[in-house]
Amino acid sequence: MFIRILNKLISRWKGHDYKIDHRVPLYYVLLLVLDRMVMLANGYISGISNNGLFFLSAKAKVKARSKVKVGRSVTIAQGVFIDALSEKGIWLGNNVSVGINTRIEGTGNLQFLGKGMRVGNNVGLGYDSFYGCAGGIEIGDDTIIGNYVSFHSENHVFDSLDVPIRLQGVTHKGIRIGKNCWIGAKATILDGAVIEDGCIIAAGAVVKAGLYTANNVYGGVPAKLIRYREEKEVYNGL
Known part of the structure; x- marks a missing residue:
């Protein structure tokens, strides 16, 4: 019963x-x-703005709580670290789960206020992952993010040979993930990547800047088209 x-x-x-x-x-x-x-x-x-049924582990740490907004039935698991200091803050939609030991950083450097992160409804963010939100991260509804995944919405400038790379600044194009995507375990998503609706990113893939068109499967280092979801034929090297 x-x-x-x-x-x-x-x-x-x-x-x-x-x-x-x-x-x-x-x-x-x-x-x-x-x-x-x-x-x-x-x-x-917690004092964090929410729409009800907000499950927050006592072993999670959230900084800049006024910049965090969550929907209904959201779970933030133990070991999670969120620093929401950013222009738009951290926004988690309804029925979102943030897995154990995941780290979300709204701003990577106090010299530049980051843009933040927006997550749609029914999204699962896996365990032990990293989300660097300086350039902005958007994740659409119904998307699954595997464990040990990292997002880096910032890139170092390295054009000059006379100036240390650490002093040449950074660029911020942002990362956008569409709806109903599956990002496999240990994938790395780099600044400037735009992954459209319905895409699958294979485990261990490195997704560099560029457009990844809807309903396709990508994998490898760097990630390339493996096949179309509606077909069984493999397209290696495309």
């Missing part, structure tokens, strides 16, 4: 049917519910 009620509640929160596997022990579920209740209380007293 308890599991049935819990399934209904979670389904309502998530907006789609959700059922806990019947093989999961009841004690495990109860401990998880207790942990979530503590996170819910912590989110309530």
Whole structure:
């Protein structure tokens, strides 16, 4: 009975049917519910603007909290570090989860105020990932981000041989990820990358600046077209 009620509640929160596997022990579920209740209380007293059901781990650290806004049913897990100091702040939509030990930095250097990060609805940000938001990061609805992924929306200028690279400044083009994308584990997304709706980025890929057109699969270092999602044929080297 308890599991049935819990399934209904979670389904309502998530907006789609959700059922806990019947093989999961009841004690495990109860401990998880207790942990979530503590996170819910912590989110309530955090002072972070939210639309309800905000689950914040006591072991997460959030700086510049006035620049953070979250939707409904958002989870920020333990070990997460968010520094929201930036022009537009950090915005997380409904039903977003930020995985364990993930780091989000709105500004990389106090000499230049970063642009920040905007995440759509129903997005999962995996464990142990890094989001450098100086040039701005946008992630569309229903996108999945794997574990150990890094986003770098900033690039160093290195044209001069007479000036140290660290003194030549940086550029900021920003990163945009469309809706319904899947970014595989350990992928690296670099400044200037625009990944359109429905794309899949293979695990370990390095996505440099450029346009990655909708509904295609990209992989490799640097990332290249592997195939079109609606076809089975492989397009190596394109």
